[in-house]
Amino acid sequence: MRANDPFARLPEVPAFTLTSTGVRDGRALPAAQLSGGDASPQLSWSGAPAGTKSYAVTVYDPDAPTMSGFWHWAVANIPATVTSLPEGAGDDTGSGLPEPAFQLPNDARATRFAGAAPPAGHGPHRYFITVHALDVEDIAVPAGSTPAFLGFAMASHTLGRATLVGTAETPGAERIEVSRRIPATAGAVFAVLADPKGHVDIDASGMLLDADGEPVKQAGDRFVVHMDREALGDVPLGKYDVEVVITKLIPGEEIAWTVEGKLRPHARHVYGYRLEPAEDGTTVTSYYDWSEVGDEWKARLTFPVVPESALKATLGILERTVRRRAAS
Known part of the structure; x- marks a missing residue:
């Protein structure tokens, strides 16, 4: 497994609790979260820092064969009163997302959750599923922004993070x-x-x-x-x-x-x-x-x-x- 840490260049902030009915930390992602299933994971969180006014959710693969990893999902402006998302919330219409939350286009330029699809034979990939607790109700990024731009905007507004890491690997020729x-x-x-x-x-x-x-x-x-x-x-x-x-x-x-x-x-x-x-x-x-x-x-x-x-x-x-x- 690669050692690169996607949080290494970000300010250190307190952690809080994130759980999922499907994803287990450090374990292989269920079929529903792989390409072909393309269902965003069920998520529940608790213990966010005082002063939290909204949340964002991201799913990121730092092990993709690019210089910038691969963003699978990004959601902004989840109200502070919301502490869970159902599986499949990140479909084409964002049907399971609360108002006024919205999805940003992922790195496939689709405004939805994209399931894990590591290249065949490339080894195991990690998928960082993160809930970011923010000190603003509206992170003020345009709906067509990239997840990287959302990350840049959140850097100075993040009060805490909760993360689960799933894995996936596509068998090679051997x-x-x-x-x-x-x-x-x-x-x-x-x-x-x-x-x-x-x-x-x-x-x-x-x-x-x-x-x-x-x-x-x-x-x-x-x-x-x-x-x-x-x-x-x-x-x-x-x-x-x-x-x-x-x-x-x-x-x-x-x-x-x-x-x-x-x-x-x-x-x-x-x-x-x-x-x-x-x-x-x-x-x-x-x-x-x-x-x-x-x-x-x-x-x-x-x-x-x-x-x-x-x-x-x-x-x-x-x-x-x-x-x-x-x-x-």
Whole structure:
């Protein structure tokens, strides 16, 4: 993640509290706030400094491949009596905004909220969702002004700021992602993914015979999987063991791992799942990333070793496995 701080050149002011029903600080943005969804996030705030006479809201990506970042949304002149906005308030008409608030054109020159759309392969981007408490009722900028001009006008009138930072990343050419809604809680799905034998249960390749180890709890945990390459009939490896090494674990939200065998260096391709609460269940995204695989391994094998169809099949088996475990 980039280190540039969009507030570094601004006057320091007190912070207050900002929450959202959809966006979680430091976590991936929900689908509704991505390009294609284009729904401005639900926001609620409290604890603004005394003397606050209005608010402004901005959404800014400092990691965009420009010299000035990218402004996704800007709203000015929100009355001091308002302390929340519904999801989707920033549509083409600003239907969820209170009078006399108005939207400024974003960097796509659309007067609305623009969902996150980082370039493919550019890495994770941060989206600073900020409520600015101001000491004037009217910030006095023309409706057609840029968000940067609004920021300039606010600099000397800002009493406090409240910020949530969401993230988004678009897979590059060396990454596959597929998603499926599973009618179960994130906890129930995660319990299967954290269980070594759960990996065997959801295997779509036929290679995983069994696994030994306790359910994983943190990055760095390991367990052993007994493999049978003959199931694929592509490489004459026969039966062998590998260690699964957990590289990322956020309970109920995300788990990722790499595989270590006898050959060195290790290939370092990464498998993982992200979980997001959805209506009547959980949206589960399965991903496979081979961007860190070295040339030595690329000469040995053809990547991706797991096709997109296999990821889709595994999600289907995962749903069945979660359902069966719940019934047992």
